[in-house]
Amino acid sequence: MTRRLSMDQAVGMLEGELASGLRSLDDLVTEDVWLAFLRFGRKSFDVSGAPDADGLLFQYGTYAFDSLPAFTLDLTRQFEISDSDGDHDHYVQVHCELRYGFAPALEALGSFDSWFFNxxxxDLEEWAQGLTVRAAWTTIHRLKPTEIRVYQEQV
Known part of the structure; x- marks a missing residue:
């Protein structure tokens, strides 16, 4: 039987995948981060048996979070947390947020999101392949983000 990881380990596991390459975090391009996120997405976590309890989200768009617009790719893993009766209580999301700054070519990509549930x-590989054949991937896969931020939040 495969040992499932605790959700408390998720941020550390994602950070470990990002650090497992031969380059420092500051030198990673989008594709490096995406491959690390997919390795993280293949790990089994101890989640409830509820449908859609463990999901991956690929989303991008141009947003003005810090007052200046920036193209952002947000790779998220979402876990459902159930209460003692087994009913939905909340979600925990582990984000790997890549920011690129403002550029007309990136802004022209618009916004997009796609979910995968384990x-x-x-098939995770088919989902990932479907995303990397999108025209937007051609634009962003070799770009070096200006910032990579890993964090967890409760929603």
């Missing part, structure tokens, strides 16, 4: 019977 228990839905779909």
């Amino acid at each position: 228990d839905a019977g779909d």
